[in-house]
Amino acid sequence: MATTTMTGASTRTTPRRRITKPLAVVGVLALWFVAWTLLRGQDMLELPRATLTELHHWLNDVNDSVGASRNSNPLFLYFFNEIRAVMDALVTFVQGLIAQPAYGRPVPVLGWLGVVALVSYVSWVFANWRVALLAAGGFILFGLQGLWQESMDTLALTLVAVFVSLLFGIPLGILAGVSDRFHRLITPVLDLMQTMPTFVYLAPLTLVFLIGPASATIATLIYAMPPAIRITAHGIRSVPAPPVEATDSFGATRRQRLTKALLPLSKRTIVLGVNQTIMAALAMVTVAALIDAPGLGKTVIKALQTTDVGTAFNAGVAIVVMAIVLDRVTTAASVRAEQGGGEVDPRIRRLLLAGFGLVAAVCSYLSYTYLWASEFPEGGQLGEYLSQGATTVTTWAQHHLADLTSAVKDGVTIALLNPLEALLAESPWWLMGAVIVLLAALVGNLRAAAVAAVCVGLLVGSGLWNASMVTLAMTLVATLLVVTLGVVVGVWMGRSNRADRVIRPVLDAGQTMPAFVYLIPVVALFSVSRFSAIVAGVVYAAPVAIKIVADGVRAIPESTVEAATAAGSNTWQTITKVQLPMARQSLLLATNQGLIYVLSMVVIGGLVGAGALGYEVVAGFSQGQLYGKGLAAGAAIVVLGIMLDRIARAAGQRSDRASTAAQS
């Protein structure tokens, strides 16, 4: 490792020392391969599908005893039941406002006209008129799709989940921002909340909070709250030192420092946290429908039962549109929070606020009073067109592309996936474990190696070592594809504004379209296989990686690129010699995020033929006696995620130091 006091001699030795690491890595891999050929198939720790370990039985028993004590345990009577009551009341209240008949009325308090008017007004007040128009258009689209009520149910649940997430998430985030100890304490908890598959905790949630809106909301906010906490903490932590020191020098108290310096300066980041919380909440719409959460998710799940791709797609589009609207509005609001509204004279703005406010109020009143403004007019055929279109495209693709796609599937599976899986899963566990720890030490550091060792231990302890390695092989192949796509498309988008404008909405759709919608098309193209699972993971993870790379390429100062062009570099040279190396940080981040996103799709993979951990989680959710095993599988996914994340981070830090050293 490079030191700060670098002499000429040590500069010369640096390259040699950096060569020895790759050599050592190659050495480990070679030894592993030799040992694998000799020991293949021994100590693989395979566990037959129906067999449970003692741990799994114990988890089952815990689950049963919780259920049995439900009506006597004071924790339930005075704590969980109270939470449930509050949550139920909140959701029912919001549903009564916009989605469900309430207060003795055959319709909700606010009809479509009122909702559209209010949403546009609020978007305009906090962001700008462009996104207000987008919001109005988006919401009217729900009606035209024939999904007004479903959309409002989804919106109601999302609003409550986001509200509660922020209510607790922002204070916790502030705490994590100012206290290092709390930050260290809460990070692994947040990791767990974000990577533990939802299927694992759906059934226990309904046991604790009963069937109903409360459980659905809590399931949603378990996944949605971490971004609020993380991003708030990050915002507070990245406030530059000088302004804070300035406040301190005036003798500010800790409270003043927070309210006068830290919070105002991190306002924009905190609004971004709100944005990410909303996105995460919407990602849960379909899964929460499995425990009777009302809204669009139900439409998707029902359509799936009759393999009706079109109807599922129609509802999926509504979810995507809702996500895009809420994303654009909150992003614009965060820009405004930072830069201020600016242009307009405050007096005029006040007048406009009052004027448009009046319009919104009148619309709301109308939609409260008159049927035509309350129930969205029937006859919108858009939903049918959308679903017929989707069905036609799917059918066409499976008739005309299936040969090509199945060739791709066979190619990747035979050339890449099967050998990798054989290597990972058919090595004796102790050999594989040693290889992981050694590699962690070589590409990362000793700390990463220690984490890896603990993780290997936990995976073995879960009783699902073999399944974990099969899942790991799929995850690695999927991540490889994600990173490749990220570099190719990301560079393209980073270099061309037009490409960016065209591709970005597609990426948004890929990220927010519920995976349940494209399960059947994926199976149609790639049949029931591990490759189908990989494709599902790539669809979800590639957009994140692409966006990160694109932003990284874009952030490179134009002068640098121009200098390279002036020096006679052709496009290829500019990309490989200037843009990619300078966007290295983004590439690392893209890899890391891509990996985490791929892992979050392991369970969806289990629904299309991935087997391994994903299937175990699904089976545990579906069959009581497999619950403990499913929980262990969920935990194994979390452990895999933490292990890979920590190794990748350590490797990233090391290569950072190496490159700073090389530059100095």
Next chain:
Amino acid sequence: MRSVVNKRVLAGVSLSTVAALTLTACGGSKIESTDVAEADGCGTFNIAINPWVGYEANAAVLAHVAETELGCKVVKKDLKEEIAWQGFGTGQVDAIVENWGHDDLKQKYIEDQKTAVSAGSTGVEGIIGWYVPPWMAEEYPDITDWNNLNEYAHLFETTESGGKGQLLDGDPSFVTNDEALVKNLELDYQVVYAGSEPALIQAFRQAEEKKEPVLGYFYDPQWFLSEVELVKVNLPEYQEGCDADPEQVACDYPVYDLDKIVSKSFADANGPAYQLVDNFNWTNADQNLVARYIAQDNMSPEEAAEKWVEANQDKVEAWLPQS
């Protein structure tokens, strides 16, 4: 100067919008508040909806009759089986109207926790087994005998099956002995888990369309069978107790008597809704018809139920509480 114009224009626009909206409104019909008339005798009937179409058919018809004939307020709750059973104890679910076996759940909730009771058979028989698409049964007539499966194993090879024939298993909700069966019948097959019913259906559908070989786990009644008539492969015949030890199973699956489960309190109250559920009994053909309305004719469950009930008044008559 410009801002003043803007101001006036905008003020004008907003005022005229308000005026226009108020005027147009006068033509529309007003929202009347509804009287919440509590139906006497029946009250609320919470019915679980498990996620498959056959179940939905049972539930839709029951809900329709309960609403129209008995005046109940029916609340449908979309739940997986496991979670629906949990709901008995907390009073959130009154009835499950198509139950496939689930001896473990019966033990837990009927025997141990005593929160659920059986409400008898639905009259529908459930068959689980291994199926091939019809074109295969035509082309290789003897494939429906398990003894010949090994001869055809090579046909079923895929990238997932590790050089053996692929046996596609499906929805994780269903009990499967397939790994043990493959082992105990010494079949040269590898079980591959599709993981969901849609994936399984799609695999069979495509296999029939493109005349590709697939061998997989499936069940009857299922609406898909009226789209593609899968052919069952006969495993060694089921004998009472031959599946007692899951490790040693070497026989076919039993024929399931699909039954109804209700919560203890619901049964004890013995209201009209309970009596309806208790009396409910129809046939595979009835269920398949309603399921086809829903799955293939794209009717909503309510429409499908209404259509069937209208055509089958005599059957419905027999389910109604005798008073």
